[in-house]
Amino acid sequence: MGLRRVLWALAWGSAAFLVAAFLVGYAAPHLPPVHFWWTDLFxxxxxxxxxxxxxxxxxxxxxxxYRQAWGPGTxxxxxxxxxxxxFGPGFVGDAPGSDAETLRVMTFNLPPAFAHGSAREWTLAELVQREVPTMLALQEAWIQPGASPxxxxxxxxxxxxxxxxxxxxYTLPRLRPSEARIYRPVVxxxxxxxxxxxxLPPSGDTNPRARYTRTYFTWEGHPAxxxxxxxxTVGPRPWELLDTEPSLRRWQAVLWTYRDEAxxxxxxxxxIRRHIERETRPVLVAGDFNSTPHQWxxxxxxxxxxxxxxxxxxxxWWPLVQIDHVLAGPAWRIDSAPVPGNEAGAVVSDHRPLVARVRWRDGYEE
Structure with a gap:
């Protein structure tokens, strides 16, 4: 009898912990990060x-x-x-309309750690030719000033x-700033x-990697x-420390690093939000947010x-979370947003790309 009570208490205790963790994670996007940065982990x-x-x-x-008990049922x-x-149904996919009216926006993080080579170059070319994005927003890629458009x-x-x-x-924007090196290019x-x-803070004034780009373009006669x-970045992941010597101080350092980076x-x-609010043109946002839809x-x-x-x-190789996103302002309508699979044996990135098909909303006028 005593063992049964212990097991029952452990079961309910585990259930309570599970629900508490779920509620913390559920509330995370609504809580100010200065005090509740740790909820991002949940x-x-x-x-x-x-x-x-x-x-x-x-x-x-x-x-x-079964037991006609309203408490557990409620x-x-x-x-x-x-x-x-x-997690209920939201955006579900293809809407009617001519494919010629569709703007295909691909976002793709291509880190330099994945060195170039003939196999990866072929895979990237094959992927892009198959998905035929109209615009391709790249992260981690770069260009020097003076390169031909x-x-x-x-x-x-x-x-x-x-x-x-x-x-x-693909071509680059016709007009580009004379930066030492431009990251976040768009073609x-x-x-x-x-x-x-x-x-962007904290180092955007001196570090070209800590910046974002705004690309002005024209689609079907409308500027955007x-x-x-x-x-x-989220910095060191916990699983990256599994092969290191266990140390409470090391794990504490990871936690505080995560706080600073959050x-x-x-x-x-x-x-970025303040800049978007001042825009007079229809807006699209694409990139690697290092943040899931459930984070602040x-x-x-x-x-x-x-x-x-x-x-x-x-x-x-095992896409568990979505941290790469495409967002569209009210002038746009989203048709679909598939995540293409990576070709086996020649992976070009540790991210998968996202391809959003958008078009002007019916009746949109400048």
Missing amino acids: AVLLPVLGGAVGLLGGVLVGQGV VGAALLLLVAVR RGSPEFASWPLRVLTRDSIG GTVRLDSMSVHP VLYNVHLH LHRADQARR AYRHLAQGLQAAGGGGTFPA
Whole structure:
């Protein structure tokens, strides 16, 4: 009898801990990060927690109905409602319309750690030719000033050199700033008028990597702007420390590093959000947010914008979370947003790309 009570207490204790972790992660995007930065850790796991809580809610509802006990049934129904509100059907895909009216926006993080080579260059070219994005927002790629807007840039990272070959046909914006090195470039088959570079805290004034770009372009006779962003990294992941010697001090250092970087990410989201609010042109935002839809930085940046879903984009070989996003202002309508699979044996990135198909909303006029 005593053992049964212990097991029963452990079961209910585990269930209570699961629900508490779920609720913390659920609330994370609504809590100020200066005090609640740690809730982001639970928000990353929210899809997994949501699945477990949904199962628990179903068990409680079933138990309540079977035993005619309103308490467990009500709790279970409340948990199922929370899961349905956050993870229920949202954006579902293709809308009717001519494909010629569709602007395909691809975002793709191509880190330099994945060195170029014939296999990876071929894979990138094949992927782009298959998905035929109209505009391609790249993170981690770069270009030097003075490179020709047509043809293969002389001073650029390998992805840009591949994409701007005559056989693929992407071009850079016609007007670009004279930066020492421009990260977050955008290429396209549509007319790209100009690109500007904007610093982000804490080091954007001195570090060209800590900046985002705004690309002005024209689509079907209407001017628009695309923000290409890469928010502050999450730093060392816990699993990266598994092969190191266990140390409480090391884990504490990782936690405080995560706190600092979460706050940097929040500051960057605020800065970009203020700029978006001042835009007079229809806005698209694409990039690596290093933030899932359940975290504060994403939610703050996405206010008033439509999210192109798609699914997990990181890590590429087992995409558990979506940290790469495309957002669209109210002038746009999102048709679909698939996440193309990576070709086996020649992976070009630890991210998967996201391709959003958007078009002007019916009746849109400047």
